[in-house]
Amino acid sequence: MFDLGTSFMASVARDPDALAIVDGDVRLSYAQWLERISSLVAAFDGMGLKAGDPIVTVLQNRWEAASLHWACQFAGLTIVPINWRAKPDEIDFVIENCEARAIAFEAVAGQAMAESRLAPSIPRVAVGADAGQAELTFAEMVAVPAPTANPRASADAWSLMLYTSGTTAKPKGVPRRHRAERMAGLAHVAQNLYAHGERTLGVMPLYHTMGVRSLIAMSLIGGVFVCLPRFDVGQALALIEAEAITNLYLVPTLYHDVVHHPRFAETDVTSVRKLGFAGAPMTDGLLRKLTEAFSPELFVNHYGSSEIYTFTINQKAAAKPGSAGKAGLNQLIRVVKLGAVSAHDLAATGEEGEIVALAASDEAFEGYWKRPEADAKSLRDGWYFTGDTGFFDAEGDLYVSGRVDDMIITGGENVSPVEIESCLSLHPGVSEVAVVGLPDERWGKIVVAFV
Template sequence: MLDLGTSFIASVERDPTALAICDGDLELTYEVWFGKVSALVAGLDEIGLKPGDHVLTILQNRWENASLHWACQLAGLIVTPLNWRAKPEEIDFTIEDAEAKLVVFEAITAGAVAQSNKAANLPRLTLGEAADGIQSLSAMMEASAPDASPRAKADDWSLMLYTSGTTSKPKGVPRRHHAERAAAIAHVAQNLYRHGECTLGVMPLYHTMGVRSLLASSVIGGNFVCLPRFDVEGALATIERRSVTNLYLVPTLYHDILHHENFAKDRVASVTKLGFAGASMTDGLMTKLQKAFEPELFVNHYGSSEVYTFTIDQNAPAKPGSAGRAGINQRVRVVPLGAKDASTPAKVDEEGEIIVALQGDESFEGYWNRPEADKKSLREGWYFTGDTGFFDKDGDLFVTGRADDMIITGGENVSPVEVESCLSLHPHVVEVAVVGLPDERWGKIVTAFVKRSAPVEVDDLDAHCKTSGLANFRRPRAYVFVEDIPKSPVGKLLRRKLVAGEYAVEAGSHAERQTALS
């Protein structure tokens, strides 16, 4: 297996004059881009970085960020990216946990970096002009330097992402060059990417989906089109201007694009492939996307930062809710909830915990300095995901949510995803999220938070659930009409905020409306 630096050079040699990256009006071919990446490698050398050092990046999806990612691969450095919205204390934690040797930031993240106590003791690079002892990454790339040679091997560390911590500190997920490249090649194969495809680079480069898009684009000699920060009109304009051919997004971004006032089918006519990951997609949204885009391929990709691909369904609309079958580098099982090992699989249609094999080419090997997390999640060669789901009689996997999100009401288990998919098919439901809220009699009651497009009432939604065939015990017993559904920066639904009451009730609406418990 090639290391990623060698892989990038192979792409340069294969397609030197092909368009490699765009950012606004900037356009760089592979050979020109390689020159700037090489200059950046030389600049990192001058700072004194050594192979194996962590480089903490706090950047949006700019071409400079993508360039730095490749420079680190060539130099044998470990890219350690943070959300550009990170707070000073999060920066401090990451610097200490990863033992970072360099911090790279831009204007929008400069304030947080300036307030970080630990960043002040490290070399720092910024986009734009150098100032106050902080060097300019932009200036580095304008310098002249010999073509960089790869210094890393396939089994060296490439990247360390941090998983979001909801109840504890984030966990570092270190991944080796060979795992990253295997995941990129599998991504190309499973999404049927052609040579020279044009990818919208909007998923953050601190997220596994964004990194995968960047690496896969290189493998196919494609054009990676940067969109530093997601906004719908910006995305539509970029798709139209650059004739983007494939989209790989979380469902929330698809929802926002599709429901924007300026969306038009002819603006996205170049797009032939849709892929989604990061969260389940409701049946309603999937139906609308299929009609609006009429894609050649519509892929549901289910995975994680730790193991990238779990399963793939290359025809998602044909079986809504199905996550498909194991990816080309993977084995997947469902075991009964609470199982301590992988020895006894769950029965067909029996909901349990989804586990995946660690021997797969895309897998990580354990968390960074977190033996307690390894003990919980890594058992006898299997990764216990914490996700719940089941295999149907055809052998297709259905993901029902997180074990922690399961609603136990009156002794029955209710998956929020199933209820959300049902309600999403109502024509006046724009978005919906379902959680369990405490109830003296039932333990928890199924509660639906709904963003509506028209004044649909509780009785209408309850009738919709009944006629849709949703089991009686799964029907929501309470509805809350809200202005927006809370989400993370990458579009993941934040159920915990709804449980904690962190939401805005729709103007003029009652905070909560109860349905009959019959």
């Protein structure tokens, strides 16, 4: 199997002059981008970095972040992208946990980096102007011409480590190999029917699985990744029109903001033919609004996670609102009874239970980084227990109803807040809604909607 660096080289060979990445005034073809990436690989060598070494990045979605991502794939380094809003103690946790050998950051993270206890102990790379104190700058790294980089990683080498959000504990590291990342990218291309030369709005963070998938997918098909460093509705609309964006892959919240922006009606969005969403359920009302606004040829509901990229795909999201569809190309899905220990304790059709996925998927991780207790909870007998609740309907389509911990138990009955939110969202007077359970002496909890 190809590693990711070889995959990028294949795209360069197919169409070297095709536009690859856009970020403001920066417009690079695949051949030009490879030159910058090669300079970065040579700079990594000059820093003494070795195969497998982790590099932390604290960056927004800029061309430098995308370039560092690809340079790590060529050099056989593990990129560890984290939220650019990370606090000093969060940066320190990641540096220590992943055993980082270098860190790249920009001005927006400059204060946190200055207050970090561990950042000064490893080489720091400053990206952009006024980033802060560092041993090296990105501009210096790419300014030195270098021979074309040859991919050094095998398909089994580590590609990146994503950190999942921590609610009750520290974030969990999710290490992923080249082969899993490449297969996830190919599945994303196939499941969204992407064609050569697609153009996507690169706004989902590159520390998030959706952002990484968009970047890799575009590079695999000779497409264009149009950077939007941080989400701004006005800028997003301007880029959609100016760059003739052909597909969008966003979370529902961003779609909501786009179609409700005052300038949406006057923006030419006719180039957008494919919509995809993930990360959270989409209300029936928003599905309807987007269908009317874009008239997409394809509207995909992608259900997955950082650990196992694809669980299920619904390529006709608007035709069957709320449905997450059927298992993806590389996946097998089950719904087991709530509280089940075994993946063989199946829930009946229509019965709400916990969603589990086969851990042998080509897109899957192999376990959390240094977290055996998390592995023991989530990985059982070759199955990944997602912690999500859902059920299969009579047609075999999956519906995701919430999280195991989010179910509202009222009067002894399990109530899904997602189902109620979707129903209320259909009312023309409801723009946003959130449903929670509040303590009640009689019912235990009562269902309350905030509209």
